[in-house]
Protein backbone atom coordinates (compact mmCIF):
# COMPACT_ATOMS: atom_id res chain seq x y z
CA UNK A 1 0.00 0.00 0.00
CA UNK A 2 1.70 3.30 -1.03
CA UNK A 3 2.05 5.98 1.63
CA UNK A 4 0.47 9.33 0.89
CA UNK A 5 3.36 11.41 -0.54
CA UNK A 6 2.15 14.43 1.42
CA UNK A 7 2.82 12.65 4.74
CA UNK A 8 6.50 13.43 4.09
CA UNK A 9 5.89 17.01 5.19
CA UNK A 10 2.62 16.80 7.12
CA UNK A 11 3.54 14.08 9.63
CA UNK A 12 6.28 13.64 12.22
CA UNK A 13 7.61 15.93 14.94
CA UNK A 14 10.53 17.07 12.80
CA UNK A 15 8.11 18.49 10.21
CA UNK A 16 6.77 21.09 12.65
CA UNK A 17 8.33 23.79 10.51
CA UNK A 18 6.72 22.56 7.32
CA UNK A 19 3.40 22.16 9.10
CA UNK A 20 3.61 25.69 10.40
CA UNK A 21 3.95 26.83 6.81
CA UNK A 22 1.09 24.60 5.65
CA UNK A 23 -0.99 26.14 8.45
CA UNK A 24 -0.09 29.57 7.16
CA UNK A 25 -1.59 28.55 3.78
CA UNK A 26 -4.87 27.94 5.62
CA UNK A 27 -4.63 24.28 6.59
CA UNK A 28 -5.98 23.18 9.98
CA UNK A 29 -5.41 20.09 12.13
CA UNK A 30 -8.25 18.30 10.32
CA UNK A 31 -6.53 18.78 6.97
CA UNK A 32 -3.31 16.98 7.80
CA UNK A 33 -4.81 13.55 7.28
CA UNK A 34 -6.39 14.40 3.94
CA UNK A 35 -4.84 13.97 0.47
CA UNK A 36 -3.17 17.11 -0.84
CA UNK A 37 -4.22 17.59 -4.44
CA UNK A 38 -2.35 20.05 -6.65
CA UNK A 39 -4.36 22.04 -9.16
CA UNK A 40 -2.16 23.17 -12.05
CA UNK A 41 -4.07 26.14 -13.41
CA UNK A 42 -2.95 27.99 -16.55
CA UNK A 43 -4.98 31.18 -16.29
CA UNK A 44 -3.57 34.10 -18.22
CA UNK A 45 -5.00 37.16 -19.91
CA UNK A 46 -2.74 36.62 -22.92
CA UNK A 47 -4.73 33.69 -24.34
CA UNK A 48 -8.49 33.49 -25.12
CA UNK A 49 -8.43 29.82 -24.16
CA UNK A 50 -7.26 30.79 -20.66
CA UNK A 51 -8.83 34.18 -19.84
CA UNK A 52 -11.84 32.47 -18.26
CA UNK A 53 -9.82 30.16 -16.00
CA UNK A 54 -8.96 32.63 -13.23
CA UNK A 55 -11.47 31.33 -10.66
CA UNK A 56 -12.11 27.87 -12.10
CA UNK A 57 -9.26 26.32 -10.16
CA UNK A 58 -11.08 27.30 -6.98
CA UNK A 59 -14.31 25.87 -8.34
CA UNK A 60 -12.50 22.53 -8.51
CA UNK A 61 -10.84 23.15 -5.14
CA UNK A 62 -14.19 23.63 -3.40
CA UNK A 63 -15.35 20.28 -4.75
CA UNK A 64 -12.11 18.62 -3.67
CA UNK A 65 -12.71 19.96 -0.16
CA UNK A 66 -16.29 18.71 -0.18
CA UNK A 67 -15.02 15.27 -1.23
CA UNK A 68 -12.48 15.11 1.59
CA UNK A 69 -9.28 16.42 0.00
CA UNK A 70 -7.15 19.54 0.36
CA UNK A 71 -6.56 21.48 -2.85
CA UNK A 72 -3.47 23.59 -3.47
CA UNK A 73 -3.56 25.61 -6.69
CA UNK A 74 -0.60 26.98 -8.62
CA UNK A 75 -0.19 28.49 -12.09
CA UNK A 76 1.86 27.65 -15.15
CA UNK A 77 2.60 29.92 -18.08
CA UNK A 78 0.56 29.72 -21.28
CA UNK A 79 1.68 31.06 -24.68
CA UNK A 80 -0.80 32.07 -27.36
CA UNK A 81 0.64 30.60 -30.55
CA UNK A 82 -1.62 32.73 -32.73
CA UNK A 83 -0.14 35.90 -31.19
CA UNK A 84 3.43 34.57 -30.96
CA UNK A 85 3.35 33.53 -34.60
CA UNK A 86 5.04 35.27 -37.52
CA UNK A 87 7.88 36.81 -35.49
CA UNK A 88 10.55 35.81 -32.98
CA UNK A 89 7.92 35.03 -30.39
CA UNK A 90 7.19 31.69 -32.05
CA UNK A 91 10.69 30.48 -31.09
CA UNK A 92 9.35 30.20 -27.53
CA UNK A 93 6.22 28.17 -28.25
CA UNK A 94 7.48 24.59 -28.29
CA UNK A 95 10.13 25.19 -25.59
CA UNK A 96 7.30 26.43 -23.36
CA UNK A 97 5.80 22.92 -23.48
CA UNK A 98 8.84 21.51 -21.72
CA UNK A 99 8.95 24.46 -19.33
CA UNK A 100 5.34 23.77 -18.35
CA UNK A 101 6.07 20.07 -17.89
CA UNK A 102 9.03 20.91 -15.66
CA UNK A 103 7.07 23.48 -13.64
CA UNK A 104 4.32 20.97 -12.88
CA UNK A 105 6.93 18.38 -11.92
CA UNK A 106 8.74 20.86 -9.72
CA UNK A 107 5.64 22.01 -7.85
CA UNK A 108 4.17 18.52 -7.39
CA UNK A 109 7.43 16.96 -6.22
CA UNK A 110 8.78 19.87 -4.17
CA UNK A 111 5.59 19.85 -2.11
CA UNK A 112 4.95 16.07 -2.22
CA UNK A 113 1.47 16.48 -3.70
CA UNK A 114 -0.53 13.27 -3.68
CA UNK A 115 -2.49 13.90 -6.88
CA UNK A 116 -2.97 16.41 -9.65
CA UNK A 117 -5.71 18.20 -11.58
CA UNK A 118 -4.46 19.74 -14.82
CA UNK A 119 -6.49 22.76 -15.86
CA UNK A 120 -5.17 23.38 -19.34
CA UNK A 121 -6.47 24.56 -22.70
CA UNK A 122 -4.19 25.71 -25.49
CA UNK A 123 -1.52 24.33 -27.72
CA UNK A 124 1.49 23.62 -25.49
CA UNK A 125 -0.24 23.66 -22.10
CA UNK A 126 -2.20 20.42 -22.43
CA UNK A 127 0.80 18.51 -23.85
CA UNK A 128 3.17 20.01 -21.27
CA UNK A 129 0.88 18.99 -18.43
CA UNK A 130 0.31 15.58 -20.03
CA UNK A 131 4.07 15.02 -20.13
CA UNK A 132 4.30 16.01 -16.46
CA UNK A 133 1.45 13.73 -15.39
CA UNK A 134 3.13 10.73 -17.06
CA UNK A 135 6.50 11.71 -15.62
CA UNK A 136 5.03 11.98 -12.10
CA UNK A 137 2.60 9.05 -12.38
CA UNK A 138 0.38 10.22 -9.51
CA UNK A 139 -3.45 10.17 -9.84
CA UNK A 140 -4.33 12.87 -12.38
CA UNK A 141 -7.41 14.20 -14.16
CA UNK A 142 -7.37 16.72 -17.01
CA UNK A 143 -9.99 19.38 -17.56
CA UNK A 144 -9.60 22.01 -20.26
CA UNK A 145 -11.18 25.41 -20.54
CA UNK A 146 -13.15 24.21 -23.54
CA UNK A 147 -13.41 25.23 -27.20
CA UNK A 148 -14.25 28.73 -28.43
CA UNK A 149 -17.50 29.29 -30.34
CA UNK A 150 -17.04 29.62 -34.11
CA UNK A 151 -17.30 33.11 -35.52
CA UNK A 152 -20.37 33.86 -37.64
CA UNK A 153 -20.85 36.47 -40.37
CA UNK A 154 -23.57 37.06 -42.91
CA UNK A 155 -22.41 36.91 -46.52
CA UNK A 156 -24.18 36.94 -49.87
CA UNK A 157 -24.13 33.13 -49.60
CA UNK A 158 -25.78 33.16 -46.18
CA UNK A 159 -24.21 32.66 -42.73
CA UNK A 160 -20.50 31.76 -42.81
CA UNK A 161 -18.77 30.16 -39.84
CA UNK A 162 -15.19 31.30 -39.41
CA UNK A 163 -12.10 31.32 -37.21
CA UNK A 164 -8.79 33.12 -36.98
CA UNK A 165 -7.40 31.33 -40.04
CA UNK A 166 -10.02 33.04 -42.18
CA UNK A 167 -8.89 36.39 -40.77
CA UNK A 168 -5.25 35.58 -41.52
CA UNK A 169 -5.94 34.44 -45.08
CA UNK A 170 -8.16 37.38 -45.99
CA UNK A 171 -5.63 39.85 -44.59
CA UNK A 172 -3.01 38.63 -47.06
CA UNK A 173 -5.38 38.65 -50.02
CA UNK A 174 -4.74 41.85 -51.98
CA UNK A 175 -8.15 41.57 -53.59
CA UNK A 176 -9.95 42.14 -50.26
CA UNK A 177 -10.58 45.59 -48.77
CA UNK A 178 -9.49 46.79 -45.34
CA UNK A 179 -13.17 46.93 -44.41
CA UNK A 180 -13.61 43.26 -45.27
CA UNK A 181 -10.49 42.35 -43.28
CA UNK A 182 -11.82 44.32 -40.30
CA UNK A 183 -15.17 42.52 -40.51
CA UNK A 184 -13.51 39.10 -40.49
CA UNK A 185 -11.07 40.10 -37.73
CA UNK A 186 -13.89 41.21 -35.45
CA UNK A 187 -15.97 38.09 -36.04
CA UNK A 188 -13.36 35.31 -36.16
CA UNK A 189 -12.84 34.75 -32.44
CA UNK A 190 -16.07 35.69 -30.63
CA UNK A 191 -15.61 34.09 -27.19
CA UNK A 192 -13.21 32.66 -24.65
CA UNK A 193 -12.07 29.13 -25.36
CA UNK A 194 -9.51 27.43 -27.58
CA UNK A 195 -9.73 28.50 -31.23
CA UNK A 196 -12.79 26.84 -32.70
CA UNK A 197 -11.28 24.60 -35.43
CA UNK A 198 -9.54 21.24 -35.08
CA UNK A 199 -6.36 23.12 -34.33
CA UNK A 200 -3.73 21.91 -31.91
CA UNK A 201 -5.48 22.93 -28.69
CA UNK A 202 -8.75 21.21 -29.47
CA UNK A 203 -6.90 18.25 -31.01
CA UNK A 204 -4.93 17.73 -27.80
CA UNK A 205 -7.95 18.18 -25.52
CA UNK A 206 -9.80 15.60 -27.61
CA UNK A 207 -6.80 13.27 -27.46
CA UNK A 208 -6.61 13.52 -23.65
CA UNK A 209 -10.29 12.52 -23.56
CA UNK A 210 -9.53 9.58 -25.87
CA UNK A 211 -6.55 8.60 -23.70
CA UNK A 212 -9.04 8.30 -20.83
CA UNK A 213 -7.57 11.06 -18.66
CA UNK A 214 -10.50 13.49 -18.76
CA UNK A 215 -14.28 13.24 -18.58
CA UNK A 216 -16.50 12.66 -21.64
CA UNK A 217 -17.17 15.99 -23.37
CA UNK A 218 -13.87 17.57 -22.29
CA UNK A 219 -12.63 18.01 -25.87
CA UNK A 220 -15.77 19.40 -27.50
CA UNK A 221 -18.11 21.04 -24.92
CA UNK A 222 -17.94 24.82 -25.42
CA UNK A 223 -16.12 27.01 -22.89
CA UNK A 224 -19.15 29.32 -22.69
CA UNK A 225 -21.73 26.62 -21.96
CA UNK A 226 -23.18 26.15 -18.48
CA UNK A 227 -22.95 22.36 -18.93
CA UNK A 228 -19.15 22.67 -18.74
CA UNK A 229 -19.38 23.76 -15.10
CA UNK A 230 -20.49 20.22 -14.23
CA UNK A 231 -17.33 18.79 -15.82
CA UNK A 232 -15.27 20.93 -13.42
CA UNK A 233 -17.33 19.93 -10.39
CA UNK A 234 -17.25 16.23 -11.30
CA UNK A 235 -13.49 16.48 -11.86
CA UNK A 236 -13.05 17.83 -8.31
CA UNK A 237 -15.10 15.03 -6.85
CA UNK A 238 -13.54 12.28 -8.95
CA UNK A 239 -9.91 13.19 -8.30
CA UNK A 240 -10.42 12.56 -4.58
CA UNK A 241 -12.09 9.24 -5.33
CA UNK A 242 -9.29 7.94 -7.54
CA UNK A 243 -6.64 9.31 -5.18
CA UNK A 244 -8.09 7.23 -2.36
CA UNK A 245 -8.34 4.20 -4.67
CA UNK A 246 -4.56 4.40 -5.17
CA UNK A 247 -3.30 5.26 -1.68
CA UNK A 248 -5.93 3.38 0.37
CA UNK A 249 -6.85 0.47 -1.92
CA UNK A 250 -3.57 0.07 -3.83
CA UNK A 251 -5.54 0.27 -7.09
CA UNK A 252 -2.83 1.10 -9.63
CA UNK A 253 -5.36 1.15 -12.50
CA UNK A 254 -6.06 4.82 -11.73
CA UNK A 255 -2.45 5.92 -12.31
CA UNK A 256 -1.60 7.84 -15.48
CA UNK A 257 0.82 5.18 -16.69
CA UNK A 258 -1.86 2.50 -16.24
CA UNK A 259 -4.42 4.58 -18.14
CA UNK A 260 -2.09 5.96 -20.84
CA UNK A 261 -0.96 2.50 -21.88
CA UNK A 262 0.27 1.53 -25.34
CA UNK A 263 -3.30 0.51 -26.18
CA UNK A 264 -4.61 3.89 -25.00
CA UNK A 265 -1.99 5.68 -27.09
CA UNK A 266 -3.22 3.67 -30.06
CA UNK A 267 -6.77 4.79 -29.24
CA UNK A 268 -5.70 8.43 -29.02
CA UNK A 269 -3.79 8.23 -32.30
CA UNK A 270 -6.72 6.47 -33.96
CA UNK A 271 -8.98 9.33 -32.88
CA UNK A 272 -6.43 11.85 -34.13
CA UNK A 273 -6.21 10.22 -37.55
CA UNK A 274 -9.99 9.75 -37.76
CA UNK A 275 -10.63 13.43 -37.01
CA UNK A 276 -7.72 14.88 -39.03
CA UNK A 277 -6.13 16.40 -35.95
CA UNK A 278 -3.31 18.91 -35.93
CA UNK A 279 0.06 17.42 -36.89
CA UNK A 280 1.42 18.82 -33.63
CA UNK A 281 -0.40 15.98 -31.89
CA UNK A 282 2.19 13.60 -33.35
CA UNK A 283 5.00 15.56 -31.69
CA UNK A 284 3.18 15.67 -28.36
CA UNK A 285 1.93 12.07 -28.36
CA UNK A 286 5.52 10.90 -28.97
CA UNK A 287 6.79 13.10 -26.15
CA UNK A 288 4.04 11.90 -23.79
CA UNK A 289 4.78 8.26 -24.60
CA UNK A 290 8.46 8.96 -23.92
CA UNK A 291 7.56 10.33 -20.48
CA UNK A 292 5.34 7.32 -19.82
CA UNK A 293 8.05 4.87 -20.82
CA UNK A 294 5.76 3.56 -23.57
CA UNK A 295 7.51 2.55 -26.78
CA UNK A 296 5.00 4.28 -29.09
CA UNK A 297 6.82 5.61 -32.16
CA UNK A 298 6.43 7.16 -35.62
CA UNK A 299 6.29 3.61 -36.99
CA UNK A 300 3.15 2.97 -34.89
CA UNK A 301 1.63 6.21 -36.17
CA UNK A 302 2.47 5.20 -39.73
CA UNK A 303 0.89 1.76 -39.19
CA UNK A 304 -2.29 3.27 -37.74
CA UNK A 305 -2.53 5.93 -40.47
CA UNK A 306 -2.81 3.16 -43.05
CA UNK A 307 -5.81 1.50 -41.42
CA UNK A 308 -7.79 4.19 -39.58
CA UNK A 309 -10.30 5.98 -41.84
CA UNK A 310 -10.90 9.74 -41.86
CA UNK A 311 -14.37 10.06 -40.30
CA UNK A 312 -14.49 13.75 -39.48
CA UNK A 313 -13.20 16.85 -41.26
CA UNK A 314 -13.12 20.04 -39.22
CA UNK A 315 -11.75 23.53 -39.96
CA UNK A 316 -9.34 24.15 -41.63
CA UNK A 317 -10.23 20.99 -43.55
CA UNK A 318 -13.94 21.84 -43.74
CA UNK A 319 -16.43 24.47 -42.52
CA UNK A 320 -17.30 22.42 -39.43
CA UNK A 321 -16.06 23.63 -36.03
CA UNK A 322 -15.83 21.98 -32.61
CA UNK A 323 -19.39 23.03 -31.74
CA UNK A 324 -20.50 20.91 -34.70
CA UNK A 325 -18.34 17.96 -33.62
CA UNK A 326 -19.94 18.22 -30.18
CA UNK A 327 -23.46 18.23 -31.65
CA UNK A 328 -22.53 15.04 -33.50
CA UNK A 329 -21.37 13.32 -30.31
CA UNK A 330 -17.84 14.65 -29.81
CA UNK A 331 -14.88 12.40 -29.07
CA UNK A 332 -17.09 9.59 -27.78
CA UNK A 333 -19.06 9.78 -31.02
CA UNK A 334 -15.93 9.33 -33.15
CA UNK A 335 -14.55 6.59 -30.88
CA UNK A 336 -17.97 4.94 -31.05
CA UNK A 337 -17.75 4.66 -34.84
CA UNK A 338 -14.19 3.33 -34.65
CA UNK A 339 -15.34 0.83 -32.02
CA UNK A 340 -18.12 -0.40 -34.28
CA UNK A 341 -15.37 -1.52 -36.66
CA UNK A 342 -13.13 -2.92 -33.92
CA UNK A 343 -10.49 -0.27 -34.60
CA UNK A 344 -9.88 0.74 -30.98
CA UNK A 345 -9.18 -1.03 -27.69
CA UNK A 346 -12.45 -0.74 -25.74
CA UNK A 347 -11.15 -2.68 -22.74
CA UNK A 348 -8.80 0.03 -21.49
CA UNK A 349 -9.57 1.76 -18.16
CA UNK A 350 -10.21 5.48 -17.88
CA UNK A 351 -10.27 7.88 -14.92
CA UNK A 352 -14.06 7.85 -15.06
CA UNK A 353 -15.03 4.33 -16.16
CA UNK A 354 -13.98 0.73 -15.62
CA UNK A 355 -13.42 0.56 -19.37
CA UNK A 356 -13.81 2.68 -22.51
CA UNK A 357 -16.54 0.24 -23.56
CA UNK A 358 -18.49 1.09 -20.41
CA UNK A 359 -18.10 4.79 -21.17
CA UNK A 360 -19.21 4.34 -24.78
CA UNK A 361 -22.29 2.44 -23.62
CA UNK A 362 -23.42 5.72 -22.03
CA UNK A 363 -21.81 8.52 -24.04
CA UNK A 364 -21.76 7.26 -27.67
CA UNK A 365 -25.00 9.01 -28.56
CA UNK A 366 -25.28 7.43 -32.04
CA UNK A 367 -25.47 3.94 -30.57
CA UNK A 368 -27.05 4.52 -27.15
CA UNK A 369 -30.06 6.53 -26.03
CA UNK A 370 -28.81 7.81 -22.72
CA UNK A 371 -30.67 10.97 -21.73
CA UNK A 372 -27.63 12.45 -19.93
CA UNK A 373 -25.52 11.97 -23.03
CA UNK A 374 -28.17 13.49 -25.27
CA UNK A 375 -28.42 16.48 -22.94
CA UNK A 376 -24.65 16.92 -22.88
CA UNK A 377 -24.23 16.90 -26.65
CA UNK A 378 -27.19 19.26 -27.24
CA UNK A 379 -25.06 22.04 -25.71
CA UNK A 380 -24.88 24.71 -28.39
CA UNK A 381 -23.16 28.07 -29.00
CA UNK A 382 -24.80 31.13 -27.46
CA UNK A 383 -23.65 33.53 -30.20
CA UNK A 384 -22.86 36.28 -27.68
CA UNK A 385 -19.26 37.57 -27.47
CA UNK A 386 -17.90 36.91 -23.97
CA UNK A 387 -14.78 36.11 -21.91
CA UNK A 388 -16.87 34.42 -19.21
CA UNK A 389 -17.06 30.67 -18.73
CA UNK A 390 -20.41 28.90 -18.38
CA UNK A 391 -22.28 32.06 -19.44
CA UNK A 392 -24.92 30.63 -21.78
CA UNK A 393 -27.23 27.61 -21.94
CA UNK A 394 -28.27 27.39 -25.60
CA UNK A 395 -29.31 23.96 -26.82
CA UNK A 396 -29.51 22.42 -30.27
CA UNK A 397 -33.04 21.24 -31.04
CA UNK A 398 -31.53 17.94 -32.11
CA UNK A 399 -28.19 16.15 -32.41
CA UNK A 400 -26.37 15.56 -35.69
CA UNK A 401 -26.58 11.77 -35.88
CA UNK A 402 -26.30 11.69 -39.67
CA UNK A 403 -23.36 9.29 -39.97
CA UNK A 404 -23.62 9.23 -43.78
CA UNK A 405 -23.24 12.93 -44.53
CA UNK A 406 -22.98 14.67 -41.16
CA UNK A 407 -20.05 16.03 -39.19
CA UNK A 408 -19.02 12.57 -37.98
CA UNK A 409 -19.22 9.76 -40.54
CA UNK A 410 -19.45 6.04 -39.95
CA UNK A 411 -16.86 3.72 -41.44
CA UNK A 412 -18.94 2.99 -44.53
CA UNK A 413 -19.21 6.72 -45.33
CA UNK A 414 -15.68 7.81 -44.33
CA UNK A 415 -14.07 10.68 -46.24
CA UNK A 416 -11.18 8.31 -46.92
CA UNK A 417 -10.27 4.87 -45.71
CA UNK A 418 -6.68 5.68 -44.87
CA UNK A 419 -6.92 8.41 -42.34
CA UNK A 420 -6.33 12.13 -41.97
CA UNK A 421 -2.61 11.94 -41.19
CA UNK A 422 0.30 10.22 -42.97
CA UNK A 423 3.96 9.54 -42.19
CA UNK A 424 6.27 9.81 -45.18
CA UNK A 425 9.77 8.37 -45.43
CA UNK A 426 12.57 8.68 -47.99
CA UNK A 427 16.05 10.06 -48.58
CA UNK A 428 14.76 13.50 -47.59
CA UNK A 429 13.34 12.32 -44.26
CA UNK A 430 15.02 9.11 -43.20
CA UNK A 431 13.37 9.23 -39.75
CA UNK A 432 10.07 10.38 -41.20
CA UNK A 433 7.89 13.47 -41.63
CA UNK A 434 4.18 14.22 -41.26
CA UNK A 435 1.39 15.50 -43.48
CA UNK A 436 -2.26 16.11 -42.57
CA UNK A 437 -3.85 14.33 -45.54
CA UNK A 438 -7.32 15.50 -44.42
CA UNK A 439 -6.25 18.94 -45.60
CA UNK A 440 -4.61 17.97 -48.92
CA UNK A 441 -6.47 18.37 -52.20
CA UNK A 442 -6.97 14.92 -53.72
CA UNK A 443 -5.36 16.10 -56.99
CA UNK A 444 -1.96 16.69 -55.41
CA UNK A 445 -1.46 13.56 -53.33
CA UNK A 446 1.38 12.91 -55.78
CA UNK A 447 3.50 16.00 -56.49
CA UNK A 448 6.83 16.61 -58.23
CA UNK A 449 8.42 20.03 -58.42
CA UNK A 450 11.59 22.11 -58.09
CA UNK A 451 12.91 22.92 -54.63
CA UNK A 452 12.83 26.58 -53.62
CA UNK A 453 15.22 26.78 -50.67
CA UNK A 454 14.73 29.09 -47.68
CA UNK A 455 16.89 29.19 -44.55
CA UNK A 456 14.15 30.68 -42.40
CA UNK A 457 10.40 31.08 -42.20
CA UNK A 458 10.66 34.84 -42.68
CA UNK A 459 12.53 34.65 -45.98
CA UNK A 460 10.00 32.15 -47.28
CA UNK A 461 7.13 34.45 -46.26
CA UNK A 462 8.79 37.37 -48.05
CA UNK A 463 9.17 35.30 -51.25
CA UNK A 464 5.53 34.19 -51.17
CA UNK A 465 4.18 37.70 -50.56
CA UNK A 466 6.51 39.15 -53.25
CA UNK A 467 5.12 36.65 -55.78
CA UNK A 468 8.48 34.90 -56.18
CA UNK A 469 6.83 31.48 -55.69
CA UNK A 470 4.87 30.02 -58.58
CA UNK A 471 2.55 27.09 -59.14
CA UNK A 472 4.46 23.79 -59.13
CA UNK A 473 7.16 24.97 -56.73
CA UNK A 474 8.16 23.04 -53.60
CA UNK A 475 8.95 25.56 -50.87
CA UNK A 476 11.67 24.18 -48.58
CA UNK A 477 12.05 25.90 -45.19
CA UNK A 478 14.97 24.46 -43.22
CA UNK A 479 16.97 25.08 -40.05
CA UNK A 480 13.63 25.62 -38.34
CA UNK A 481 13.63 22.34 -36.39
CA UNK A 482 13.78 21.96 -32.59
CA UNK A 483 17.56 22.58 -32.61
CA UNK A 484 17.86 24.62 -35.79
CA UNK A 485 15.23 27.29 -35.07
CA UNK A 486 15.60 26.77 -32.24
CA UNK A 487 12.13 25.93 -31.06
CA UNK A 488 10.62 24.41 -34.23
CA UNK A 489 8.37 27.28 -35.28
CA UNK A 490 4.85 26.70 -36.60
CA UNK A 491 4.64 27.69 -40.28
CA UNK A 492 1.07 28.98 -40.31
CA UNK A 493 1.88 32.24 -42.06
CA UNK A 494 3.66 30.80 -45.11
CA UNK A 495 0.98 28.11 -45.54
CA UNK A 496 -1.81 30.68 -45.15
CA UNK A 497 -0.11 33.08 -47.57
CA UNK A 498 0.19 30.34 -50.19
CA UNK A 499 -3.62 30.07 -49.88
CA UNK A 500 -3.98 33.88 -50.09
CA UNK A 501 -1.97 33.85 -53.31
CA UNK A 502 -4.14 31.10 -54.75
CA UNK A 503 -1.27 28.59 -54.57
CA UNK A 504 -2.71 26.42 -51.79
CA UNK A 505 -3.56 23.63 -54.25
CA UNK A 506 -0.63 24.03 -56.64
CA UNK A 507 2.43 24.26 -54.39
CA UNK A 508 4.00 22.11 -51.69
CA UNK A 509 5.80 23.23 -48.55
CA UNK A 510 8.31 21.02 -46.72
CA UNK A 511 10.03 21.95 -43.47
CA UNK A 512 11.91 20.54 -40.49
CA UNK A 513 9.75 22.94 -38.57
CA UNK A 514 6.10 22.25 -37.84
CA UNK A 515 2.63 23.52 -38.60
CA UNK A 516 -0.17 24.93 -36.55
CA UNK A 517 -3.42 23.03 -36.60
CA UNK A 518 -4.69 25.83 -38.82
CA UNK A 519 -2.49 24.70 -41.69
CA UNK A 520 -4.03 22.83 -44.63
CA UNK A 521 -2.64 22.04 -48.09
CA UNK A 522 0.35 19.97 -49.14
CA UNK A 523 2.30 21.03 -46.07
CA UNK A 524 4.83 18.48 -44.85
CA UNK A 525 6.52 19.06 -41.53
CA UNK A 526 8.66 17.47 -38.81
CA UNK A 527 11.27 16.40 -41.39
CA UNK A 528 13.68 14.26 -39.37
CA UNK A 529 16.57 14.38 -38.92
CA UNK A 530 16.37 18.18 -39.08
CA UNK A 531 18.98 20.18 -40.98
CA UNK A 532 20.74 21.29 -37.80
CA UNK A 533 21.14 17.63 -36.85
CA UNK A 534 22.66 16.66 -40.22
CA UNK A 535 19.46 15.76 -42.02
CA UNK A 536 19.41 15.56 -45.83
CA UNK A 537 17.08 18.59 -45.99
CA UNK A 538 20.26 20.52 -45.17
CA UNK A 539 21.87 19.24 -48.41
CA UNK A 540 19.16 20.38 -50.82
CA UNK A 541 20.02 22.95 -53.47
CA UNK A 542 17.79 25.36 -55.43
CA UNK A 543 16.04 23.56 -58.24
CA UNK A 544 16.52 19.98 -56.99
CA UNK A 545 13.58 17.84 -58.07
CA UNK A 546 11.42 16.89 -55.10
CA UNK A 547 9.08 13.89 -55.23
CA UNK A 548 6.10 13.60 -52.86
CA UNK A 549 3.93 10.50 -53.05
CA UNK A 550 1.41 10.32 -50.22
CA UNK A 551 -0.29 7.06 -51.30
CA UNK A 552 3.16 5.41 -51.34
CA UNK A 553 4.14 7.28 -48.13
CA UNK A 554 7.30 8.51 -49.89
CA UNK A 555 9.25 11.79 -49.96
CA UNK A 556 12.54 12.12 -51.86
CA UNK A 557 14.95 14.35 -53.68
CA UNK A 558 15.58 12.94 -57.16
CA UNK A 559 19.38 12.64 -56.83
CA UNK A 560 21.70 9.60 -56.90
CA UNK A 561 23.12 8.55 -53.54
CA UNK A 562 26.57 9.44 -54.86
CA UNK A 563 25.53 13.08 -55.24
CA UNK A 564 24.05 13.22 -51.74
CA UNK A 565 27.24 11.64 -50.39
CA UNK A 566 29.38 14.20 -52.19
CA UNK A 567 27.23 17.05 -50.86
CA UNK A 568 27.46 15.64 -47.33
CA UNK A 569 31.25 15.49 -47.66
CA UNK A 570 31.36 19.11 -48.80
CA UNK A 571 29.15 20.07 -45.85
CA UNK A 572 31.41 18.25 -43.38
CA UNK A 573 34.41 20.11 -44.77
CA UNK A 574 32.79 23.35 -43.60
CA UNK A 575 33.78 22.39 -40.04
CA UNK A 576 32.15 24.67 -37.45
CA UNK A 577 30.05 26.30 -40.20
CA UNK A 578 28.55 22.94 -41.18
CA UNK A 579 24.78 22.45 -40.79
CA UNK A 580 24.18 26.15 -40.18
CA UNK A 581 21.66 28.36 -42.03
CA UNK A 582 23.21 30.63 -44.64
CA UNK A 583 23.08 34.39 -44.08
CA UNK A 584 20.60 34.25 -41.20
CA UNK A 585 20.80 36.84 -38.46
CA UNK A 586 18.45 35.72 -35.67
CA UNK A 587 18.82 36.77 -32.02
CA UNK A 588 18.60 33.67 -29.83
CA UNK A 589 18.54 33.99 -26.04
CA UNK A 590 20.56 31.87 -23.63
CA UNK A 591 17.32 30.15 -22.56
CA UNK A 592 16.63 29.11 -26.15
CA UNK A 593 20.25 28.03 -26.69
CA UNK A 594 19.94 25.83 -23.59
CA UNK A 595 16.76 24.30 -25.05
CA UNK A 596 18.50 23.68 -28.39
CA UNK A 597 21.44 21.98 -26.69
CA UNK A 598 19.29 19.18 -25.28
CA UNK A 599 16.35 18.79 -27.63
CA UNK A 600 16.00 16.12 -30.30
CA UNK A 601 14.34 16.00 -33.74
CA UNK A 602 10.59 15.82 -34.23
CA UNK A 603 10.57 12.09 -34.97
CA UNK A 604 11.21 11.46 -31.27
CA UNK A 605 8.80 14.19 -30.12
CA UNK A 606 11.47 16.88 -29.69
CA UNK A 607 12.12 15.50 -26.22
CA UNK A 608 15.09 16.28 -24.04
CA UNK A 609 18.04 13.93 -24.54
CA UNK A 610 20.55 14.14 -21.69
CA UNK A 611 22.97 11.81 -23.47
CA UNK A 612 23.90 14.81 -25.60
CA UNK A 613 25.51 16.30 -22.49
CA UNK A 614 27.96 13.43 -22.35
CA UNK A 615 28.81 14.01 -26.02
CA UNK A 616 29.56 17.72 -25.56
Ligand SMILES: CC[C@H](C)C(=O)C(=O)O
Nearest residue numbers: 081082199200516517518
Ligand atom coordinates in the same frame (compact mmCIF):
# COMPACT_ATOMS: atom_id res chain seq x y z
C1 LIG B 1 -4.94 28.28 -35.67
C2 LIG B 1 -3.58 28.37 -35.13
C3 LIG B 1 -3.49 27.93 -33.73
C4 LIG B 1 -3.47 29.18 -32.88
C5 LIG B 1 -2.25 27.09 -33.52
O1 LIG B 1 -1.20 27.61 -33.24
C6 LIG B 1 -2.29 25.65 -33.66
O2 LIG B 1 -3.34 25.09 -33.98
O3 LIG B 1 -1.22 25.02 -33.44
Ligand SMILES: [Mg+2]
Nearest residue numbers: 081123200516
Ligand atom coordinates in the same frame (compact mmCIF):
# COMPACT_ATOMS: atom_id res chain seq x y z
MG1 LIG C 1 0.05 26.11 -32.31
